[in-house]
Amino acid sequence: MTVHEQFERRLLKNYVIGSTAAVLGVGGVFLFTTLRFSAKEIFVLCGILVSSCIIMFLLEYLFFRMHTSVFRTYFSKKQPALQLAEKAYFHAHHFPIRTVKRILGPHLFGLSIPAVCLTASAIYFEYLTLPYYYIYLASLGAILVAGMHAIIEFFLTTKAVQPVLRNIQEKTLKDHGVILSLATSRHISIQRKIQWSTLFIGTFPLLLFALANQVRLYQLSSPVNGSYWSWAFFVLLIGISFAIFGAFLLFKDIQQPMNExxxxxxxxxxxxxxxxxxxxxxxxxxxxxxxFNHMARAIQSREHENKQLLESFFATMAATLDARDPYTAGHSLRVADYAMKIGQMAGLPFQQLLQLRKAALLHDIGKIGIPDIVLLKEEKLTPEEFEQIKKHPVIGADILAQVQPFDAMKPLLPGVRYHHERYDGKGYPEQLAGEDIPVFGRIIAVADAYDAMTSDRPYRKGMTHEKALVILEDGKGTQWDPYLTQLFIDEMKLKSIS
Known part of the structure; x- marks a missing residue:
């Protein structure tokens, strides 16, 4: 049996049991315990109830078939279209509301109108010896019973429809890769659920008793004075007001922790x-x-571990690259430290500073793709070999672009790709100029140049701190960003004095 067939059977079972209990149970007990009838009148009333129930069931079934047609269409398709899946999903979420409307619509009127007509005819042809006033009271009772029945069916249907929702979600994810979710504007308010259910639960017995009492009093030979009705109305009003206020307080009590x-x-x-x-x-x-708090702590712990792993990854990659060329050992770490100084002096936000450090650590990662015979050559490079070296910024950016999640790597790519661009536009790989060069690229360019000039190489000894700063001073506005370069020069001079 399919999920849809099980759903329809469960709904029909709930409906038949609920309707029978409401109409024949509550309605019958209310009718036959409040009034006294002869055997003939009991037979007539039973006939009216049964006939009205048959009409009600037939009318209700027609509307039920109409309301479930979306599900039959959906489940008849081997691979339903996404639009049909969304329609069936939202229809299923609101099916409990449609159940309430069926009970308060075709269900109520399908029972009440035939019952009123048949009862009035029976009184007219003297099969029943009842005043017509009782038909009015019975109609009010039918509304109360239907309202209570609707509330019960709402919660039963909410439970019954869940397997259908789960099936539609799973099938849509499998067929279309889409996770269906109920839009906020389509939510069924829990406040309305509580207020209406509490209102009916709290006032139903009170109002039903009032109707039964009205019938009893009507049978008394002595008239009931106006003070009684004032009292009765006041008691009913207090009961209804208490139910409404109680529902409001209950919702507020639930709403606060939900909002938090x-x-x-x-x-x-x-x-x-x-x-x-x-x-x-x-x-x-x-x-x-x-x-929730346990989950939040677990997420916090996992996030801390992930950050440590990521930092370890960057440091390991940088160390791996430096280990390939023992003469540049520690270069990436030093460039990262210098870049952080420049970034701090330039007033970059903390999050950008963290990203700058990662980009600086990996700025030369593309040299992994350069052959050792070129990368480790101690003599002067030929023009062809230098062209190979110039490819390392692009290779590095391409390597990092493959690391997942891409969103974590994306901010680092400009620093890796453009740290060899020149401020005058004569750099590589894209000959960008001025502030068209991303800020990470301009910062790392200064830090990289300073460390390269002050580090020892097998073919030369590193420059002095002072000479490197003079070269940076001379290259402001041509090779390097003048503002960022001056910030670094001022900081390094200040550091040497202190």
């Missing part, structure tokens, strides 16, 4: 792993909040 949990989830979703919800509750929400 939603706020906490929003914090986690926006990247705040320190999110925490205060546990101030002594009911089941306490367990939910403890679970």
């Amino acid at each position: 949990l939603q706020a906490g989830m929003y914090e986690v979703r926006t990247g705040n792993s320190n999110a925490k919800v205060d546990d101030l509750y002594s009911d089941e929400f306490s367990k939910l909040i403890k679970g």
